[in-house]
Amino acid sequence: LLIYELSVHSNEEMYRIYQTLNDYCNRENVSLLCALNYKPDFTFEEDGWHIFSLKREFADLLQRGECRISSVNVDYSICPSYPREILTLACISDDLLRESAQFRRDGRFPIITYYHPSKSTYIAVCAEALSVSRVGKTGLEASESSPGEFRSSAGLQTAAAAKCRVDEQLLAALLPASRRGTIIDLRVIQSKKKSSLGIEMDQFNPQWKRLSRPITEPSDIRSIFREFIQAYTRPVSLQQPGSKPPSAMSSLLQFTGGGGGGGSGGGEPTSGHADASPELGAETVEGSVAKVSLKRTTGWLSLLLEALTAAVAAAAALDGQDAAAQQQLQQEKLLCQTAEAATGTAGNGNAELQERLAGMQTQGACVLVLGQQGRDRTLLVSSLVQIILAPGVRTIRGFEALIYRDWLLAGHAFGETCRHSAFSMSLSQRDSPIFLLFLDCVWQIWCQYPSCFEFNEDFLIFLAKHAYVSEFGTFLGNSEQDRENLELASKTISLWSYVNRPEVLANFLNPLYSAPSAGTDGSSASTACWPCLAPQALVMRCAVVFVVGPGSAPPGQPDPGPVILRNSGWLAGQ
Template identity: 30%
Template structure:
């Protein structure tokens, strides 16, 4: 297939571009296979805008021949909006149709990451940075009880799991494979996190296939009991309500019966399902895009969207798990139904709360790789459309966005405990939906290998490994905090992420200026400290030379040279 088939008009002159918080610009519009390019083409100051077609969520046309207005509005997946005015209806319809076609190509191999060529020298290969074998070394303290298993090396046991997983050392691969057959989509219990302080673990899986007959699987029971020491009990945290778990039984799913899992206590900590997330995001963005709305109506719409309620429920569940791990030292298994949506939200946030390493840039990237990409969150399905798209498939849902929003809520409550800034979270969000990098393409490691992403595309982590890029996303207020951080879920503690959902309505320049000023102060402070350290070293050298020559240094000299 050729991209030219979808491009009706490759170039249109004399169009007007309107962007939030910028003056209107006149220029030329060009359409390529992957980008919409707007250029002012002025001799004195040429400006260009490059927009990936994959970032376009909805194309809206407004045509009024009487007033000679032919307008196209592009609503993007990252919640930015562009308005382009044409001189005639023919150009408007032609360009709109081209963008609609190019933004809805399903063939993964035709996505831009397969055509993108890095214009920089990579310092490291991001595809190799967080392999399961490398991450296993993080859990070396538990290597006596856990092992790296390659039971899924050909992805036949569980298509959505990575080629290597961490399982109890006392359980052989045959037992693991039989336990997988008892879990939905083969997602058997695997190690997600080992807490060094209490030596407790978090595992994740999908629901057991008990059905209405309460079927049992001794291999699954054996696998779970292998993580419990003598006399210990574990907790199974089900992210569904008890009614939802019982309803799943009638469809062949279900939960772990107490009679067969006597050493495990089941707790229901309900978090809504992904369809509710979708509906909620649509209502949230409708409220955010409602210009001229009164305060009472805005608050009413915000509340009825239930977006902050979802955040509260997710954080509450994660903090419950973290508290059991931290205070009781009990082992926990987390699952909902499929095990690759709300389950991953919880296990990821538990680690962010408990482990300060996950609050660094490298640690957070490793967390996303380990708990989302390798754990089989179907990014291709979930992030194919966003809040504005008219026709939605039942697979789309802002599950990962909700996770990032929860991270932001914790970040803004503990701004000094994270190495990265807000821009870093926004960058991750934007690349999950539309990117020149291959990191978030496909639904699983299996699919990424089939398409050869590590050889044919560049990793986002490769791009971020460069010091000049990384510097943009460092938090100037970062003060490493090894302690557990407990976020508040009180109504006054949770707020709308303005820099994402209201970016087309609220100018963020003042906030950016404030952070830049903080960085300048910090840089100046570092420079002063460096000068003081250098002077102290020079003074110490002078003292040694003076002692060697038999000369006494005058008292108080250091205070004169290096004042407080």
């Protein structure tokens, strides 16, 4: 990342230059974007716009008849941010989905994003339920009531009864018989009280258990990220009184997290505390000291911890590694022993009983990830759960499919959240580096399990850069509907068309990758990648490489002036 410092004669001239650059970086006219005017100088064998689809991604699941592809949103009338086709359980009708959308924020009803084959469980995502006072006659009214508007108690009771009935039916349909259900609530408590939005009616279904794993709101994530980038891109003086001016290449200042990237070694998930804020200690390089305290300046590592904590909780419930699954297993073993004792079986029966008890396994729970809007933090947690449990998404092609399913199709607003960089002064309310937070979480797991990922760090850096500025059209628009209206499939080149070329893929391959072995039943025999959540296990990928100042140019070359060249990893890659 190059940062140029320009010297101007007056403040007026400075503001004119800034405004001009800002206008060029924030064009409202989509036709002026470089992606719609890009002419590739390469050839590709497969079109990235058509290599992924829900039917291909969930072919095995659809063949078993447990789920189906619904076209309830074929005209985008139910939920504009959802795709035309969504994955849902076969037992859930389109009418129930329509009813549920009326009582969900922005119509984002529950959709399935991942099926866990080893436990026959799934994860679904949705937005929060609307409060009764916000449900209008059509059920889709989400705006505040106008001053003086009066709602009769009878009308509120009718709306409450309808909402309760829909929630009961939906939660019952989402949970197969004799299954446990876990609701991962990502909302911050303060935002619940402020918005007065509805609480899920899970208390009417004892099979569902709610876990509160709050993640900071997107607006606060934006502020934290901006402070984080500003802390590492402000000029750093490496010269002490009485010392010689450092040369350009010798002034190397590396910031890393304490403890490095040691993994937990696999097995069961390691718990962590979401309130912990790791600090970066002081590093001394050639007599220069720089102290950076993330606890005092930013909370970026705390955001990583929040996201990974929520993902581990969801993955543990999905895979039957949580406390509730262990308790259920102990109860089943006790019932089995009691029934065996009642029959009075002895001798060989005891051996058979012990063998039966040893073969009993925990049962996973179906997981519903609940967020405020359902298109940012919920997608973040759902994607991280798959990174933890599914070896297939740790390949390059699998990771591309994950971004296609859980981010592009699911309606993450890339056009709004990734519109401005952290250095921009014209940030909107929707600007938030949720996708960068996801990539950073993936990198944290990558550091702990480097042999489990087919791609290297450069691939994550590449995706982070193209999410903000790209000559390809993959990350343009806020939903599938936006991309169709812009005709991006015919007017732009897909990023995957470029990435999947053999000569490009070679740059993103991880030499340490060890492909998982296939079991006898065709399933993957590899273990899950449970991330260590200890604060010292999180790594800060941020390095101030060197500073080029006046007088540092080689003899005979023009002085470059106060140009600061920094390498802040892919966090500031935009």
